[in-house]
Amino acid sequence: MTLTAARPVAEAGTARAARGRRWRSRWPLAALLAVLSVLTVSPFVAMLVVALSPAGRPTLPRQWPSSLTLDNITRVLESSGFITWTVNSLIYAVVSVVIILLTSSMAGYAFAKKRFPGREAMFWTFLATMMVPFQATLIPTFVLVNSLDGVDTFWGLIVPTLANAQAVFLMRQFILGLPDELFEAAKVDGASEWRIYWTIVLPLTRPVLATLGVFVFLWHWNDFLWPLVVGQSDATRTLTVGLSTLRTEEVQLSVLMASAAVSVVPCLLVFFLLQRYLVNSIAMTGLK
Template sequence: MTTQVTTPPPAATPPPTATPARGRRPRRSGMEPSLGGKIARYVVLALAAVVTIFPFYAMVVLSLKPAAAIEFPASLLPTNLGTGAYERVLSAGGIGTWFVNTLIYSAVSVVAVLGLSAMAGYAFAKKRFPGRETMFWSFLAMVMVPYHVTLIPTFILIAQAGGLDTYWGLILPTLANAQAVFLMRQFIMDLPDELFEAAKLDGASEWRIFCSIVLPLCKPILATLGTFVFLWHWNDFLWPLIIGQGTEHWTLTVGISSLQQQDVPLNMILAGATISFVPIFAAYLVAQRYFQEGVTMSGIKG
């Protein structure tokens, strides 16, 4: 009797991997730009940055120049600089008052606009009441009305109420901001309803829900809107010019504009403009950590 011994088949060897040919670079994907495209992009961005920054550079350099005739482009060189124009502007009697008026006008308006728009946005987004949509779109229609059309009726109402040369007459007409209400509504609509239902089950009041849930979650859009509102009020010129009958209630924009009608050197005017720019830049630096997130999530991108 013979025993048949079977040998196992040889193990399958993996197919050889294709190795790239020597000296041949891997093929780039279609989405990756070439080196020339990257260089062109950086050049365009650098030129755009220079064009954007140049007016600010010219404003600062010319404000540090002595009060003399300006010659271009020699006057734009950073030579023979001094702070004499800033010392004369800061020592003037009106600049301090104008700065305080502008700060009060902007800060109080930001707080009031953010508070009112947050409450209105929460009501329009999460509350159900008769006529909600009609009321919201009627209020939003205010955006279609040009700002200058309402100046004369608003001035007459404020004047009859005794609001000329007062802070409340300066601030009150600017608090109804339809754009802020719209953006707050769009942001709050994306918040999950489960949070509000859970808070109601725990017995939280509407005011507690608004302060403890809505406002903390709305920090990005509040920072974005706060920056926009602050910039708008800080740079506002027409309404402070109309409502302020005397120089003691002027803002910086009105006061600096009045210097152009006087025999004031250009370097002093530009020094005042530079001083008025510093708070705007500081406000953006404070809110920039929330700025991009608020713009992305609030629907400003369209």
């Protein structure tokens, strides 16, 4: 074998050895991640198994069901109360997402690119509200909403949750990384502040808006305490509160798990639809 012919064989052997060393150094981490993944997914799988188990038959945790059926899910979807709760949760979550994204992007743009007296003091004071737990302001907020006849109404459910300091902080930090030359060029061309906001700020912040939209949707979709206090009838009761009321009734565990499984579907749809923007937002985090 000539020297020229032997060189690719040696390089291939070296590459295989390098890959083997990398695998031996990484397999403990891979094994740990696999175990954590199984532990994370197991409760969800158990919920699906119980939801698909025939009513009145033995199921987890006593034994694995002998057969699976969609009767429980069909029963849940045909329930008028479940449909009403789901629609109320969608209204609560979607309206909150739209308003929070608009207001937080406006506030983030103002705090990041505008110059006005007291800007830093106002921003850090607003940010300090994140350290105050919602439970501490629950009673004063309820008294205020009740005095305005907002109890058991959608506006009383939505409005008190719209001041989101974390959303403003994320938008400000992202907009700070945008080049000032874009805004200066738009002002030179005679663009108004609203035009700059709609044509520059919103398109460039699309990744972080999508990320923030997913978080806000999940926060409101899974919110329990405030909807429990304000929504006092089925007309405004959300899905989380409605499912909690089923626990006090004589409802079979399989039906309850079917309701919980169906309630997860909107969250999964939102995540998969906006997954591309989530990845872009993470990739752009360290870029100037």
